[in-house]
Amino acid sequence: MRLIFLGPPGAGKGTQAARVCRHFGLMHIATGDILRRAATQETEVGRKVKALMDAGDLVPDEITNEVVAGAIALPEAAKGFVLDGYPRNMFQSAALELSLGEIGARLDKVLRFMVKGDELVARMAGRRICPKDGEVYHITARPPKVVGICDTDGTPLVQREDDSEQAVRHRLQVYGEKTKPLIDFYGKMGLVVDLDAMGTADDVFDRIIAALASA
Numbered sequence: 259m260r261l262i263f264l265g266p267p268g269a270g271k272g273t274q275a276a277r278v279c280r281h282f283g284l285m286h287i288a289t290g291d292i293l294r295r296a297a298t299q300e301t302e303v304g305r306k307v308k309a310l311m312d313a314g315d316l317v318p319d320e321i322t323n324e325v326v327a328g329a330i331a332l333p334e335a336a337k338g339f340v341l342d343g344y345p346r347n348m349f350q351s352a353a354l355e356l357s358l359g360e361i362g363a364r365l366d367k368v369l370r371f372m373v374k375g376d377e378l379v380a381r382m383a384g385r386r387i388c389p390k391d392g393e394v395y396h397i398t399a400r401p402p403k404v405v406g407i408c409d410t411d412g413t414p415l416v417q418r419e420d421d422s423e424q425a426v427r428h429r430l431q432v433y434g435e436k437t438k439p440l441i442d443f444y445g446k447m448g449l450v451v452d453l454d455a456m457g458t459a460d461d462v463f464d465r466i467i468a469a470l471a472s473a
């Protein structure tokens with residue numbers, strides 16, 4: 259099964275992609291996570307990626323396209339994958355079509371996460387991440403066992419730089435201008451499934467499983 263999770267920042271794509279991949283044994287390809295790791299490198303590219311991400315701007319297509327083309331060609335992706343955060347504009351969707359063609363694969367579904375604006379802001383404002391292992395928490399919806407501490411490795415949790423009010427506003431604008439048009443693109447291909455992504459993470463997961471079973 260080859261899926262794209264498409265939706266605005268904070269919609270819960272990463273949370274659900276991790277669960278769906280565990281459930282079906284798929285590869286989770288999250289460009290945001292890959293780029294966050296790249297941004298910790300003290301190199302020219304690392305610093306450039308960090309500055310763009312912190313401001314809520316997109317990283318250049320040639321970087322993300324290369325990352326994804328490499329990932330989907332890996333043996334671990336042979337059983338299928340979830341693309342989480344990619345593609346994010348029309349150039350990336352065109353590059354993805356080429357990369358899929360090279361490995362003789364095609365997409366099965368594009369799940370469109372639908373969440374109300376005030377809920378998106380609440381999810382991002384309450385998000386905390388472990389800077390060491392990347393685990394994602396939420397102060398109320400998914401709190402760690404000890405406040406502010408990662409359950410797995412005891413590292414103090416942090417807020418993402420791009421979860422600041424200013425960056426969130428900009429990310430939502432970038433999503434509307436550049437990523438949202440992909441809904442039409444994949445809609446014309448008959449791939450889009452609208453997903454009500456409000457409610458608890460368990461509710462949303464159950465809806466995804468039902469949507470994939472009936473698709």
Ligand code: AP5
Pocket residue numbers: 265266267268269270271272273274289290291293310311312314315316317318319322342343344345346350381382384385386394395396397399400420429455456457458459460462
């Ligand atoms: P990326 O990391 O992909 O960020 P995003 O798409 O903006 O999405 P988020 O990670 O903010 O949200 P999510 O939908 O995954 O929600 P989550 O599950 O975490 O990208 C970051 C940056 O990297 C981009 O701005 C760009 O700079 C760069 N980038 C990445 N890909 C790129 C590309 N292809 N091209 C160019 N640049 C790229 O959930 C959010 C919070 O809500 C969490 O705290 C979670 O615990 C909580 N939560 C989840 N589900 C629920 C629920 N049902 N109820 C209550 N809380 C919930």
